[in-house]
Amino acid sequence: MKSWKDDPRAETNPLFNDNKLKLGIFGLNGIGNNMSNAPETPNATWEESERVSRLAEQAGFEGNVPYSRWRGYVEGDDAHRSGLALDSYTWAAATSQVTSAAVFATSHVPTIHPIAAAKQCATIDQISGGRFGLNVVAGWNKTELDMFGAAMKDHHDRYAQAAEWIEILRELWSRDEAFDYDGEYYTVKKGISLPKPIQRPFPPIMNAGGSDRGREFAAKYSDMAFVIVKSDNPEEMRRETDAYRRLAREEYGRDLQVWTLSYIVQGDTEQEARDRLNYYVVEHGDDRALDGFMNMHNMHSQLMPKDIMEAMKFRLKAGHGGYELVGTADQITQRLDNLSQGGIDGVLLSWFSYEDGVNRWIKDVKPRLAQAGLRKA
Numbered sequence: 229m230k231s232w233k234d235d236p237r238a239e240t241n242p243l244f245n246d247n248k249l250k251l252g253i254f255g256l257n258g259i260g261n262n263m264s265n266a267p268e269t270p271n272a273t274w275e276e277s278e279r280v281s282r283l284a285e286q287a288g289f290e291g292n293v294p295y296s297r298w299r300g301y302v303e304g305d306d307a308h309r310s311g312l313a314l315d316s317y318t319w320a321a322a323t324s325q326v327t328s329a330a331v332f333a334t335s336h337v338p339t340i341h342p343i344a345a346a347k348q349c350a351t352i353d354q355i356s357g358g359r360f361g362l363n364v365v366a367g368w369n370k371t372e373l374d375m376f377g378a379a380m381k382d383h384h385d386r387y388a389q390a391a392e393w394i395e396i397l398r399e400l401w402s403r404d405e406a407f408d409y410d411g412e413y414y415t416v417k418k419g420i421s422l423p424k425p426i427q428r429p430f431p432p433i434m435n436a437g438g439s440d441r442g443r444e445f446a447a448k449y450s451d452m453a454f455v456i457v458k459s460d461n462p463e464e465m466r467r468e469t470d471a472y473r474r475l476a477r478e479e480y481g482r483d484l485q486v487w488t489l490s491y492i493v494q495g496d497t498e499q500e501a502r503d504r505l506n507y508y509v510v511e512h513g514d515d516r517a518l519d520g521f522m523n524m525h526n527m528h529s530q531l532m533p534k535d536i537m538e539a540m541k542f543r544l545k546a547g548h549g550g551y552e553l554v555g556t557a558d559q560i561t562q563r564l565d566n567l568s569q570g571g572i573d574g575v576l577l578s579w580f581s582y583e584d585g586v587n588r589w590i591k592d593v594k595p596r597l598a599q600a601g602l603r604k605a
């Protein structure tokens with residue numbers, strides 16, 4: 229089995245470069261990755277996406293990943309800002325023109341037909357010169373899928389549909405002759421899609437399933453899988469990341485990158501960082517969004533067991549349960565090193581104030597990561 233370290237897609241796509249710890253910026257197409265009404269959080273405008281994506285060029289991140297959201301979390305408040313999100317496919321096409329990072333679209337399976345999705349992905353791969361990646365999500369918010377008249381499937385069937393969807397995409401991306409597909413969820417007659425993506429055999433796939441079924445799906449189809457880090461201990465993390473890699477290797481003969489999600493608050497002192505965290509999570513925290521999210525999650529998703537979700541309320545508001553990177557540049561570097569020792573290949577980063585956060589990162593954290601041997605200078 230070939231390692232992703234020898235992946236030919238490295239020619240165009242920085243996701244396959246040899247930085248020990250890869251990084252991406254997450255959530256710029258929406259209101260960021262927190263539940264806060266602090267005025268510094270973004271508002272899903274293209275102007276902010278463009279400005280921060282250009283700034284992040286100096287940070288040299290490998291990826292820029294949007295989320296996919298069709299409606300907000302707060303029942304009874306249809307215009308709540310948690311529903312603000314630019315469409316991720318068109319956003320990725322535009323963002324590819326202002327960054328040299330890999331650009332992703334995040335796509336719900338049931339909201340787009342695989343033939344349309346395959347062509348959109350191939351188009352963005354062409355526009356970006358082979359830097360596109362697709363984050364496939366099966367969906368977790370029933371009310372947003374209800375808007376499509378697509379009754380949300382039970383958890384198992386959701387992933388069974390996602391498997392058919394991705395198999396059709398792969399055929400469309402790689403086959404030069406038309407094919408028929410007769411599945412339980414999709415029927416394709418004489419399917420063909422031209423032109424092909426630049427990346428061969430197809431652009432990288434990311435998946436963030438948290439359940440056993442989600443993990444199976446990611447191990448079988450994805451190049452980048454996510455874990456929500458539940459412990460600070462690198463050995464415990466290593467057990468989880470190794471288990472993931474083993475599953476992909478032994479069951480499917482594949483080698484995947486394991487990523488996680490983090491929120492960052494940097495200060496000149498730890499106290500300053502804690503005060504800033506408190507400012508956006510406690511003083512300006514959006515408890516209505518948190519309640520809505522908890523309800524939706526507990527009903528339809530298995531990302532985390534319910535008791536862990538309860539204990540994670542603060543982290544959910546701070547960054548959807550991501551790993552905490554709060555403190556001085558030295559402390560943040562230390563914790564990123566911790567993740568790397570725990571077997572994490574990449575981290576998706578979010579800030580409550582992206583511009584301020586990325587500026588501080590470029591000045592203080594970036595040089596320390598090079599010194600720590602985690603990334604090239």
Ligand SMILES: Cc1cc2nc3c(=O)[nH]c(=O)nc-3n(C[C@H](O)[C@H](O)[C@H](O)COP(=O)(O)O)c2cc1C
Nearest residue numbers: 295296334365366368436437438439442529530531
């Ligand atoms: C990094 C990351 C990004 C995600 N992005 C989205 C998203 O944009 N839209 C969405 O509906 N779900 C998103 N999810 C949720 C997952 O798709 C998935 O439903 C969730 O992790 C629960 O896992 P399960 O489906 O295996 O139960 C994301 C999860 C993670 C960890």
